[in-house]
Amino acid sequence: PQTFIRINGQAALSYSAELETEDTFGVTAKAIEAIESLEELPDGIQVTQGFDSQMQTEGFEGLVKAIAIAIVIIMVILVFTFNSLIYWIALMFSLVVAPFGAALALTITDRQLNVSAMIGLLMLLGIVITNAVVLIDRVSSNRKERGMNLHDALMEAGSRRMRPIFMTALATIIALVPLAVGLSEGAIIAAEMGTAVIGGALSSTLLTLIVVPVAYSLLSPIHDRLTRVVRRQPEPTEVSAD
Structure with a gap:
């Protein structure tokens, strides 16, 4: 009409x-x-979006900017916390896998990537990076304070931090199930948010224990080499005992 x-x-x-x-x-x-695609309109005639669609578009664009800003803030905090850009790169691998899980969950449930789902992705940033930080911090502590080699440090950290990581993800998922299935009042609007967070939390939790240690093991030698270059220390040499 x-x-x-x-x-x-x-x-x-x-x-x-x-x-x-x-x-x-x-x-x-x-x-x-x-x-x-409309051709030239007469003077004084203008065609624009309606109020609802315009607000929706602006809200979507605003959330994309918010996610970008959040990633930058996380990057700065992690670089200063671990005093290493390379370790930050390893942590960022955990963020890469989260959107795939969210997209898969939305596809399976036949739901759309709307503003509500984007809010869910923004929430995922904190959840996912926390799990990765818990793991990397344990690895770093094993190497610096306990003198473990890279392999042993990763194995010990994975076994010790697996339960806290799974418990955090499980608590988040269980809390969001009523929202995702639309059981609570007003949940239909926010169902996409719950679905996106659940899918992203599942994928990131399962893959964090694989992707992050692999990335860390590949980047750690580069970090150690750069550290020795900056401090002008010779590379360690293996000495065989006869």
Whole structure:
């Protein structure tokens, strides 16, 4: 239907419709493409998005910026905490696997990547990086304070930190199940958020114990070599006893 309204004192004609799909972002994107493809309009005529779709688009863009800012803040904090950019790279591998789990969960449940799901991805940043930090901190402590070699430090950290990591993820997932399945009041709107967090938490928890140690083991020799170069220390040599 069409409605005559006024926007900032100017006459306007509003068109609205009921969607047959839940993919509101897809419909909005196609509508924007159709608007942009219009030929030259007469003077004084302008075609724009409606209030709801415009707010939705702006909200989505704002969340993308918020996620980018959050990643930068996490990077700065981790670099200063571990005093190493290479260890930060190893930790960032845990963030890479989280979106895949979230996307898979949304696909399986036939839900869309909307503003609610983006909020879930923003929540995932803190959950995922915490698990990785717990693991890497234990590895670093094993090497510096206990004098373990790289392999033993990784194995000990993985076995000791596995339970806390799984318990943290399990508590998060259980708490969000009612939201994801729509059992609580108003959960239909936030179901995508719960689904995204659950999927991302599952994938990141399972893969953090694999991806992060592998990345750490590959990057640690580079870190040690750079440290020796900066401190001008000779590389350790193996001496065989006859």
